[in-house]
Amino acid sequence: MPSERVRRVLVYRLGSLGDHMVALPCYRLVRRVFAGAEVRLLTNIPVSGKAAAVEEVLDGSGLVDGYLTYVVGERGPLALVKLWWMILWWRPEVLVYLAPVRGVKAARRDAMFFRLCGVRWVVGVPLTEDLQRSRREGFKNGVPWFEQEGLRLARCVAELGDARVEEQQSWALRLTDQERAEGAALVAEMGDARYFAISLGSKVQPNQWSVERWRELLARVAMEWPGHGLAVIGAADEREISEAVVEAWRAVEGSGPAVNLCGMSKPRVSAAVMERAVMFLGHDSGPGHLAASMGTPVVGIFSARMKAGEWVPHGEHVRVVLHWVDCGGCGLDTCIVERKKCILSIGVDEVMMAMREHAARMGIMVVETDAAAMRVL
Numbered sequence: 026m027p028s029e030r031v032r033r034v035l036v037y038r039l040g041s042l043g044d045h046m047v048a049l050p051c052y053r054l055v056r057r058v059f060a061g062a063e064v065r066l067l068t069n070i071p072v073s074g075k076a077a078a079v080e081e082v083l084d085g086s087g088l089v090d091g092y093l094t095y096v097v098g099e100r101g102p103l104a105l106v107k108l109w110w111m112i113l114w115w116r117p118e119v120l121v122y123l124a125p126v127r128g129v130k131a132a133r134r135d136a137m138f139f140r141l142c143g144v145r146w147v148v149g150v151p152l153t154e155d156l157q158r159s160r161r162e163g164f165k166n167g168v169p170w171f172e173q174e175g176l177r178l179a180r181c182v183a184e185l186g187d188a189r190v191e192e193q194q195s196w197a198l199r200l201t202d203q204e205r206a207e208g209a210a211l212v213a214e215m216g217d218a219r220y221f222a223i224s225l226g227s228k229v230q231p232n233q234w235s236v237e238r239w240r241e242l243l244a245r246v247a248m249e250w251p252g253h254g255l256a257v258i259g260a261a262d263e264r265e266i267s268e269a270v271v272e273a274w275r276a277v278e279g280s281g282p283a284v285n286l287c288g289m290s291k292p293r294v295s296a297a298v299m300e301r302a303v304m305f306l307g308h309d310s311g312p313g314h315l316a317a318s319m320g321t322p323v324v325g326i327f328s329a330r331m332k333a334g335e336w337v338p339h340g341e342h343v344r345v346v347l348h349w350v351d352c353g354g355c356g357l358d359t360c361i362v363e364r365k366k367c368i369l370s371i372g373v374d375e376v377m378m379a380m381r382e383h384a385a386r387m388g389i390m391v392v393e394t395d396a397a398a399m400r401v402l
Contacts, residue, residue, distance in 0.1 A: 034059045035117035035144070036089070037067045037124055037135075039097060041228075042292055042311025043336065045082050046318060047175035048123050050188040050195040052088040055121050058185045063090045065115065069097040081291045085201055112142040121185075122149040123178050126157050149182040156181050159335050168349045171332040173339055196318050196339050200297055208297025211286055212256055218281045220254030221246060222302035222321070224312035225270060226263045231330045231360040232309045234368055236266060240273035241373045242306075246380070247273075247280035254281035256302065258295045258312050261288025303389055304380065314338045322387045324380050329353035329367035330360075344383040346371055
């Protein structure tokens, strides 16, 4: 079927903020190939208060025209019939499959289901083991490193063309002037001061560094870069713990203003806040992908829960601090037996050094040998 004759395209992608951020190059590829079609996204309804709805990520981007949603995990006959009828009623001619890895058998079953929904052209179903897994890319600092999820998705839909994953603009959200104005208003009290942005949140317990270490890190950052401000990004239920951490920043003499924005902005406005930051610090979570999409230098404190590199935000402006351990790649949502030994083995000194080195590499700081360790240009 010639792409110019396609009128309706359904893209299948589940997840929340980070899951959709890594798929941005593929969304853009779909829009380029099917320029005259209506594009809707089939996705799940968030079940976690920490998970941003996809509309808060993609609305305003011009990448999709609407959404079809359902509750993941509902596999009963009635739920499947409802989903079947919803898709059949809209009558998409093309289905672009960007689902998470669940095995070849599940992929075949999904492809059959979409064809039963009347879809004639199904693209991107990973029917080989190679497409089902991230490719090994070598080692970084002694850690076995794997292909990022967005690059794997681009391989899956290669029949549509080049997703241009090496171009930074492929990962950008393309904020509106209004969103940037809203972001500027949230940090207005910073004045002309440069500021760091941070996020303490993560949907899963193994990805969370300790509050005590965050407090120590921020106190040291405030001392090393006096006069700089701090903007904290996160969900509403992260506001209290973030405030406890920010207290350590405010207690440092000479520290700049700190604003706790948890629960005060949608993801795209948060991205506008992070776009203005000198650097972003955070866990393996959606805000890191937002910051990276804006070109802001990122230092991420990662656990070894997933394959190294698989969920790292894309770009040379991203630096990750990660310790690989014997139980790496566990995929656990809660780590009790090993007591989060991967992420808790990362010390404050190591993160500070990563910040200094990354900032110097990005050209935003220079080393001073006889005074403070770094000075912002």
